[in-house]
Amino acid sequence: MTEPLLQVQDLHKHYREGRTTIHAVNGVSFDVYPGEAVGLVGESGCGKTTTARCILRLEEVTRGRILFQGTDLTALPRSRIRARRKDFQMVFQDPNESLNPRFSVRRTLREPLQLHGLYSSDAQLDEAILRVNLEPEHLGRLPHQLSGGQKQRVGVARAIMTTPRLVILDEPTSSLDMSLRIHVIVLLKRLQREFNLSYIYISHDLSTIRHLCDRVMVMYLGRIVEEGRTAAVFDDPTHVYTKALLSAIPIPDPTLKRSRILLKGETPTARVLMAGCSLQDRCGFVLDECRQPVPEYDLGDGHRVACRLAREHPGFQTAA
Ligand SMILES: Nc1ncnc2c1ncn2[C@@H]1O[C@H](COP(=O)(O)OP(=O)(O)OP(=O)(O)O)[C@@H](O)[C@H]1O
Numbered sequence: 001m002t003e004p005l006l007q008v009q010d011l012h013k014h015y016r017e018g019r020t021t022i023h024a025v026n027g028v029s030f031d032v033y034p035g036e037a038v039g040l041v042g043e044s045g046c047g048k049t050t051t052a053r054c055i056l057r058l059e060e061v062t063r064g065r066i067l068f069q070g071t072d073l074t075a076l077p078r079s080r081i082r083a084r085r086k087d088f089q090m091v092f093q094d095p096n097e098s099l100n101p102r103f104s105v106r107r108t109l110r111e112p113l114q115l116h117g118l119y120s121s122d123a124q125l126d127e128a129i130l131r132v133n134l135e136p137e138h139l140g141r142l143p144h145q146l147s148g149g150q151k152q153r154v155g156v157a158r159a160i161m162t163t164p165r166l167v168i169l170d171e172p173t174s175s176l177d178m179s180l181r182i183h184v185i186v187l188l189k190r191l192q193r194e195f196n197l198s199y200i201y202i203s204h205d206l207s208t209i210r211h212l213c214d215r216v217m218v219m220y221l222g223r224i225v226e227e228g229r230t231a232a233v234f235d236d237p238t239h240v241y242t243k244a245l246l247s248a249i250p251i252p253d254p255t256l257k258r259s260r261i262l263l264k265g266e267t268p269t270a271r272v273l274m275a276g277c278s279l280q281d282r283c284g285f286v287l288d289e290c291r292q293p294v295p296e297y298d299l300g301d302g303h304r305v306a307c308r309l310a311r312e313h314p315g316f317q318t319a320a
């Protein structure tokens, strides 16, 4: 069995806002293996970006461990983190966040190497820009002289300059139209094969997740409520929240019947920490015991779910 590249163990991130505490991430654990793409989905505000920022130590964690190739990043001093950054990179939702408006594309691509004392030749920069289907002539441009899709691709090119092991992509295609989106997905797949990259892919776009990701994790109110192979989770969702999330998208195959599952009310804020299942007040199938802490159930082949209704599932086993 190969060792995981990344192990996130019981991650918590709380923000203080005046006298209240915002529980943005609330006990998240998962592994990412070399060369695999893992999707992270869930509605706005559930803690996806915060999870990503904690993994990269752009944010200090409140509790938990982040093991990257066996080293606990949360225990490393800042100076040592900088040296490790070469191995993990992020592509931000807003390309403007990773591109300095005053830097040419050339300088933007050179910078991550320079930070690690590495030199980049002109040939290397040409290769980097061609890799993301742009032309060497784009190297001289400033961000405002590029389209949204071009900026996004420069962001991807920048992220892989240091040949990282892990790239976290936060909604990298949300500002793109459908054809460009497909373009970026094809590009990411190719780069993944070429460099044996691992991805954590954060998106609201479930069809992209389905195309790109080997596994998917579904997050709700700071917790992962279901995870497994993408096909297993999408074709046979067990958590009521996953069912609701998936039933909100149209099914291209009319022979597949999927009943629409609606949740009651609004998502509560991350300010109240709930005992038991965080979906209890919105779930139409709620049981008395859902007010108690929910164990995680194992449905086999890495398909895990934190929902008592999973007991109805044929693959059900109590997790060890
Ligand atoms: N710096 C901060 N200070 C206080 N609260 C924060 C901070 N950053 C995030 N939050 C809160 O933490 C929660 C999770 O936010 P996060 O950005 O991780 O959500 P998300 O899942 O990425 O959402 P989206 O899909 O909209 O990008 C939200 O309630 C948010 O308001």
Ligand SMILES: [Mg+2]
Pocket: 048, 049, 050, 170
């Ligand atoms: Mg976000």
